Amino acid sequence: MSDIKRLVVNSGNLFDSLTGTIKENQTIVSKGNQIVWVGEAGSFEKEETDQIIDASGKTVFPGMIECHLHLHMNGETNMERATLRTKKDMYHFYSLVNAQKQLVSGFTCVRDAGSFTGIMPSLRRILDYGVFAGPRLVNSDKGIWQWGNQEEVYPESMIAWAREHHQVVAGVDSVKHAIRDLKFRGATFIKTATTGGVLHGMESKVSFSLWTDEELIAIREEAHRNDMHIASHAHGKAGIDKATIAGFDTIEHGSFMDEESADLMIKNGTYLIPTQMAAMGLVSPELMKTMPPEVQKKTIEVDSAMKINHKMAFEKGVKIAIGTDAGTPGNYHGNSGTEAVIMVKDVGMTPTQALQAATIEGAKAIWMDEKIGSLEKGKLADLIISNKNPLEDITVLQNPKNFSQIIKDGKVMVEKGVITYFSPIEKPPI
Ligand SMILES: [Zn+2]
Structure with missing residues (x-):
């Protein structure tokens, strides 16, 4: 026995x-x-x-399952200062303590959507071994980015830092190589971006996608062939629709999706990970005053668009799972339950639907539903x-x-x- x-x-x-x-x-x-x-x-x-x-x-x-966060980030309101004062090795410890905050708040599985290379695969193994209390971890490694769209306006020393966080790739062969390399390094899914971001520099547009259709299809084919799903950061409609049509599995943020985007996502079975907590963190007065005017404008537009468009998406029948982007400025680990509350109060879910979004729907979104x-x-x-x-x-x-x-x-x-x-x-x- x-x-x-x-x-x-x-x-x-x-x-x-x-x-x-x-x-x-x-x-x-x-x-x-x-x-x-x-x-x-x-x-x-x-x-x-x-x-x-x-x-x-x-x-x-x-x-519960948290489908979008960044464990190495602490929600600091001044990202540049925090970056300059953090030695890379320190991110391992921050990642562990933030993972534990997630566990304590009821999230027994979290999906890390982009970190410095090497940190998350190591943390995943340590947590799987039961060395520390912590959630189950599904992880990308660094993200693969389209050439030039995710501009980093940093000094040269910080460009090197950024390159360890995401990798610029262009062309079908380059995309395939990047995905195999990430698999080799211990990624369990692929994180990419089909639009610019809110904080990614003033020239980073959220409205268009630079990837060619051939590159997008190559990402999907190569990731799925390696048993990895694909999450795409996408604020603007062009990037949302292109990623959905290419067969990506989850759309992160989805701020400017319209009814056509919602119909495409329903047809393709694509999940939306709303991350409304991220926008709420950014529009706080403390953070707004740190941003250049163009970024302030972009942030306010994203916040108000999310509120309207996610409700529309839910009402039409787009599948939604819980994710907060925790770790981004003003968006602290341990509060992911609030995203489920937002789904009830602002998006129109019943409490039952919100708890399903935080459990079985999250599991399906990240290909874990046979296990959790x-x-x-x-x-x-x-x-x-x-x-x-x-x-x-x-x-x-x-x-x-x-x-x-x-x-x-x-x-x-x-x-x-x-x-x-x-x-x-x-x-x-x-
Ligand atoms: Zn993110």
Whole structure:
């Protein structure tokens, strides 16, 4: 008989993310990192060594999934100053602590959408080994950028810094090489951009896409052939539509999408990751005063367009998963539950739909739905036991103290907002 003890979460009200319903008085049994049994409380066969958590009266739902963040960034309001004062090695530690903030806030899986080369693949392995408490990590490495559209107006010393963060590629062969190289370095998905960005320099346009159709198709073919999905940063319509038509899997931001873009995304099954928290962070007075006038104007336009267009997209039926761009200026780690609240208050989701967006829809968006996103036999044991029911009040997701336990890989990692998991040092994981 195996000496692996089972974890039993007993008699909870289970949120079935597949149907959007609550099933009362359900028990979940996990062994190792896997759910091995789900059913009516009392009808499972007890084992002497079972670790039993009483979840009666509590709501049990799948660990939430954050589809767009940057773990190495801390939300500093002065990015240039922070960059100049941060030695590259320090980003490893920032990434770990930010990953832990995400875990504590109920996100047991996060997708990192661009970092310095090497940091995320290493962190993913360390977290998979259980060396530290932290969420499951799906990671790009550095992003692949189109030539010239994502302008970096920096001194020469910082251009070198930027090159470690994203790589400019042009031409079909160059694109294919970049994707294979990223796979080799440990990326598990590809992050690219089909428009300029809000903060990427005054000349960085959000309104057009520089990639040729051949390059876009090459990105999709090569990434999918290597079992990696593709996320495209896209604010303007041209970049949103081109990425969707080329078969990319997720559109990040989607600020200036119109009804035609929404129809294309519905037809292609493309997910929208709204990241409204990013724009909200940027339009704060503290940040606005640090920006040149053109960037201020661009920021205000993006913020107001997102609010209108994401609501339109949802109403038409575009699939949406939760992502915040946490780490960008004024957008701090640990607040991703607020994006689900925004989906209810501003986009028009019901609390049930918002919790589905944060669980099963997130899993589908990032190709993880065979492993996570719902509480079923055979899936990984990532779950939250909450004292309050987020379907009655979605703002429950904003306060980690509501979660009595957060379990990842079958291990209780967080209790009442505090990390209680430490790696067993007598059993080195590697
Ligand atoms: Zn981002």
